[in-house]
Amino acid sequence: MYCNYCGKVIQDDANLCAYCGRRVGAVMARKRLIRPRVGRKIAGVALGMSEYFDLDITVMRLVWLLVAIFTGVGFIAYLIAWIVMPEEPEPLPAPSHPAGVTASQ
Numbered sequence: 001m002y003c004n005y006c007g008k009v010i011q012d013d014a015n016l017c018a019y020c021g022r023r024v025g026a027v028m029a030r031k032r033l034i035r036p037r038v039g040r041k042i043a044g045v046a047l048g049m050s051e052y053f054d055l056d057i058t059v060m061r062l063v064w065l066l067v068a069i070f071t072g073v074g075f076i077a078y079l080i081a082w083i084v085m086p087e088e089p090e091p092l093p094a095p096s097h098p099a100g101v102t103a104s105q
């Protein structure tokens with residue numbers, strides 16, 4: 001398959017692009033509406049929707065907040081989404097890209 005970001009050919013089962021280091025496999029495989037475990041603020045509903053619809057997480061949180069404040073429906077909708085949306089499965093213990101982790105330290 002091809003990397004979405006740099007366009008180079010990478011392994012079909014790769015999670016990270018070997019050329020630019022971007023996460024590719026997980027994003028392509030994840031076209032389900034789920035609540036991610038990493039990066040969530042409350043229950044991961046807004047984060048999961050932003051990933052599913054390919055929207056910015058800040059925009060998605062603002063939309064949720066505005067709908068909740070001005071209509072009151074947002075609270076109920078969030079609770080329903082919390083219940084309905086499945087949680088992201090536990091990540092595999094295999095280390096994926098140690099170079100990217102140590103680079104920020």
Ligand SMILES: [Zn+2]
Pocket residue numbers: 003004005006007008017018019020021022
């Ligand atoms: Zn790439």
